[in-house]
Amino acid sequence: MTFSKALRNMIVKESASQTNQDDQSPPEQDSKPPTLAHTLEEFVDCSDITHRTFPDHQIDLVYFDQLTDKDKLSRHILSPLLSGSDEDVAKMVKHLQPFKTTSSKTLILDVLSGGIAVFHGPDAYVFDVYSPEARAISQSETETVITGPHDAFTEQINTSLAMIRARLKSSHLKVIKLSVGEVSKTDVYLLYIKDIVNMKFVEEAKKRIQQIEVDAILDTNMLIQYMDDNKYSIFPQYLTSERPDAIVSKLVAGRVAGIVDGSPSVLSLPTSFFEFFSSSDDYYQRWILGSAIRLLRFIAFVITISFTALYVSVTTFHYEMIPENLLMTLTESRSRVPFPPLYEALLMEVTIELLREAGARLPTKIGQTIGIVGGIVIGQAAVQAGLTSNILIIAVASSAIASFVIPSYVMSASIRLIRFGLIMLAGFLGNLGLVFGIAAIVIHLSGLTSMGTSYLNPVAPFKPKDWKDIFIRAPFTALRERPSQSSSPNVMRNKTKE
Amino acid sequence: MNTETKEKLSPFHTTILVHMIQTGVMALILPQLLAETFGTNGWITVLGFGLIATINILLIGAVYKLGKGRSIFQILEQSIPKFMLVPVYLALAIVWSMLGCMAGKEYILIFQMYAFPTTDPMEFKFIMDLLVFWLLTKGLYNITKASTVFFGLFVWMFLLLFFFYTDFSWSRLTPFLFKGGHFTYLESMDIYSSLLGYEVVLLMFAYTNKKTKFVKSVLIGNGMTTLTYSYLSIVTFGVFSLEQLKNKAFPVLEMLAYIRFPFMERMENLLYGFVLFTVLFSILMYEWCALEVLKQIFPKLKANFLAFIVMLTCFLIAYIPKTLNEVGDWLSTLSMIESGIAFGLPILLLVVLMFQKMGRSPAHE
Structure with a gap:
């Protein structure tokens, strides 16, 4: 596009709506009959493919050894073949009849998904013996709770689905199976509860996932970035959680959940900014405690974004704001520091972030060492060397600690990054900069x-009814309605008599 | 932009938006103006001014009802040829954009005076205009959403007035009414201008529906402003004596300087910073009005481009008045014109609507 054209586009409205979208590519030809030769040709150079021939019975097996359950394979397929009796083989083939396949493409996909292809004369069957090596169910590393269930989703999509099904014994829990990634063909399950969910969210989520045309999707947090309403925002627009109880609570609140194969995080949509500040154990404690902790998190948010920035602003421009008694201590500790407060603060903030990042990447035992070394270096040496003031360390440390109070790691990381912007604005424009920020x-x-709903729900649009489950955690008898953001056709969720 | 055509304003958002547009820097100067113009117990007049504003809003409400929710542009363009309207539109756009621009510059100059005497105020103005431009491109629906959040960030400041209860003395209010003041029409217009801002709702007709309960919401918004201004004025009149009040440029700011916590004091510039949240909307909505009018003149140009031009022009014009006094003069003149528009435009619209009704009625018979 020439410069003048681009400029014109910015200034003048388009006269007619132009579309540069190609027509959808025609569905792949799927009618080719499955043959052994074609299957082997498809998997040529895949050294991990297993091809076994039983010429006596005119049977060929094609499968990936590492994806299959050895026991099941041996019991259903290999034993009859190895026993050599025609009767057994005939029985086995009879058993396989329901799994007959007529499409070459389906057969190849099924083999890739852990099936075993059995070629018997002109016929082909695929028998599912999928059982990859999987991690056992364990505790979530990022979303630990003190009270409440400790199990977390695993990378195995079916295990994760089972954990949700086990908690929701309802035929109304519906699952839509989708596939995403042109090479990876990753399975994605969209879950919702019929009659509670607003189907517009299900349809929209399905549409957005189907529109993704990429080679591979490796994690839920990657998928959601393809589905974002605002791709350039720093804030996460979908909630992800590793906790089955959290996701089940979202489902019954009328939200849609999505599981991605290979990822222990499950997404929930639509979400709002304030939802990232609640944690499962708010509900497992007495309501007053739950409410107090929730309020504490919002205070933590304010501390995280403003504490260091306020220090910079006050020590750069507004010394008059410090009371006389405190002023002595502050000037004393600032007097040895040769840098302006902005540099001093940025230096410390970057160091804290370095420590955090190093701690996150290292094994726990070495991570502890980093904590001690970092603590001593920052806490003592930096002050003694005159690189920073004591009070700044308190400010930086408290805002770092406060940031970790926010339960969602993704949200807390976003907020920590924003803090740098505020510190710089405060350094250049003082309190006004802080307010501008x-x-x-x-x-x-x-x-x-x-998903088209306001991210600031329930503050704007103003829905004070929902506040009792956002800013506080009211007693359960008071939480009678589903959140308005999910615009559920079935609003009442709690009919318990008080 | 898509949401703007779909989403209509809710009553709550409309109320808050009107309150946020009205509340501004004038709140800080208001008690001084009241003391100077009306003397003792001048705060009572705020209620009177609020009443005038209410009448004006009812006038606008009549246009809304008679026009059946059509936008004022539709009403005007049905009866008056467009070439005749273009100069009117242009004049309105100039007044509104300048009002927004000067309100911004005034805020910045006061901040500069208190905290940054050596910094070029236009640096601050630049960032402020960037924020306004950013909001301007988001459309009215998102503006109202933002206004609700900003209202939450601002409204707690009224709690600070509790700090002055110990310094408050009823004797300073005196039983005398309106003594020791020097009444001038010009100053009383200035006082009235502190309530201006409600008239921008004239351009919001197209963004409402029945659920908005438009007139009621605007009236409540205006009521909130009147009451908060009265409350603020009572407290100021009770904390300072009349003579003190007359001689203070920014009595409310001085009052805020008295607040002290064990860990922080002299917070007036931080607190004044929070006033930005409401000033932003006074500026923004005047610029938004200018933009709406310009959209009618230049229907082929993109709204964002027009918004850019409006903000650029404002930024450049803001270079002209250098001192707070000059800005005050500009604002006085502009708000006088704006008061005229606030009453004149609805009356004009009502006349046009009546002609339209008269013209239409034979066809029905």
Whole structure:
């Protein structure tokens, strides 16, 4: 596009809506009959493919050894073949009849998904013996709770689905199976509860997933970035959780969940900014405690974004704001520091982030060492060397600690990054810069949407009814309705008499 | 932009938006103006001014009802040829964009005076205009959503007035009414201008439906502003004596400077910073009005481009007045014109609507 054209596009409205979307590519020809030769040709150079021939019975087996359950394979397929009796083989072939396949493409896909292809004369069958090596169910590393269930989703899509099904024994829990990634063909399950969910979200999520045309999707957090309403925002627009109880609570609240094969995180949609501040154990504690902790998290949010910035602003421009008694201590500790507060703060903030990142990448035992070394280096040496003031360390440390109070790791990481922007604004423009920064964040947030619903729900649009499960955790008898954001056709969720 | 055509304003958002547009820097100067113009117990007049604003809103409400929710552009363009309207539109756009621009510059200059005497105020103005431009491109629906959040970030400041209950003395309110003031029409217009801002709802007709309960919401918004201004004025009149009040440029800011916590004091510039949240909307909505009018003049140009031009022009014009006094003069003149528009435009629209009704009635018979 020439410059003048681009400029014109920015200034003048388009006269007619132009579409540059190609027509959908025609569905792949799927009618080819499955043959052994074609299957082997398809898997040529795949050294891990197993091809076994039983010429006596005119049977050929093609499968991936590492994807199959050895026991099942041996019991259903190999034993009859190895026993050599025609009767057994005939019985086996009879058993296989329901698994007959007529399409070459389906057969190849099924073999890739852990099936065993059995070629018997002109016929082909695929028998599912899928059983990859999988991790056992364990505790979530990122979303630990003190009270409440400790199990977390695993990378195995069916295990994750089973954990949800075990908690929701309802035929209304529906599952849509989708596939994403042109090479990876990753399975994605969309889950919802019929009659509770608003189907527009299910349809929209399905549409967005089907529109993804990429080679591979490796994790839920990767998938959701393809589905975002606002791709350039720093904030996560879908909630992800590793906890089955959390996802089940989202489902019964009328939200849609999505499981991606190979990822222990499960997504929930639509979501709002405030939803990232609640954790499962708010519900497992007494409501007053749950409410207090929730409020504490919002205070933590304010501390995270403003504490260091306020220090920079006050020590750069507004010394008058510090009371006389405190001023002595502050000037004393600042007097040895040769840098302006902005550099001092940025230096410390970057160091803290380095420590955090190093701690996250290292094994737990070495991670602890990093904590001690970092603690001593930052806490003592930096002050003694005159690189930073004591009070700044308190500010930086408390805002770092506060950031970890936010239960969602993705949200807390976003907020930590924003903090740097605020520190710089405070360093250049003082309190006004700080206020400008907060205004910019609010303006950005108010334009965000999650699946077309406002990201600032239930503050804007103003739904005070929902506040009792957002800013506090009211007693269960007070939580009678599903959140308005999920616009559920079935609003009442709790009919318990008080 | 897509949501804007679909989503209509809710009553709550409309109320908050009107309140946020009205509340602005003038709140900080208001008690001084009241003391100077009306003397003792001048705060009572705020209620009177609020009443005038209410009448004006009812006038706008009549246009809304008679026009059956059509936008004012539809009403005007049905009866008056467009070439005649273009100069009117242009004039309105100029007044509105300048009002927004000067309100912004005033806020910045006061901040500069308190905290950054050596910094070029236009640096701050640049960032402020960026924020306004950003909001302007988001459309009215998102603006109202933002206004609700900003309202939450701002409204707690009224709680700070509790700090002055110990310094408050009823004797300063005196039983005398309106003594010691020097009444001028010009100053009382200035006082009235602190309530201006409700008239921008004239351009919001197209964004409402029945559920908005438009007139009621605007009236409540105006009521909130009137009451908060009155409350603020009572407290200020009770904390300072009349003579003190007359001689203070920004009595509310000085009051805020008295607040002290064990870990922080003299927070007036931080608190004044929070006033930005509401000033932003006073500026923004005038610029939005200018933009709406310009969209009618230049239907082929993109809204974002027009918004850019409006903000650029405002930024450049803001270079002209250098001091707070100059800005005050500009604002006085502009708000006088704006008061005229606030009453004149609805009356004009009502006349047009009546002609339309008269013209239509024979066809029905």
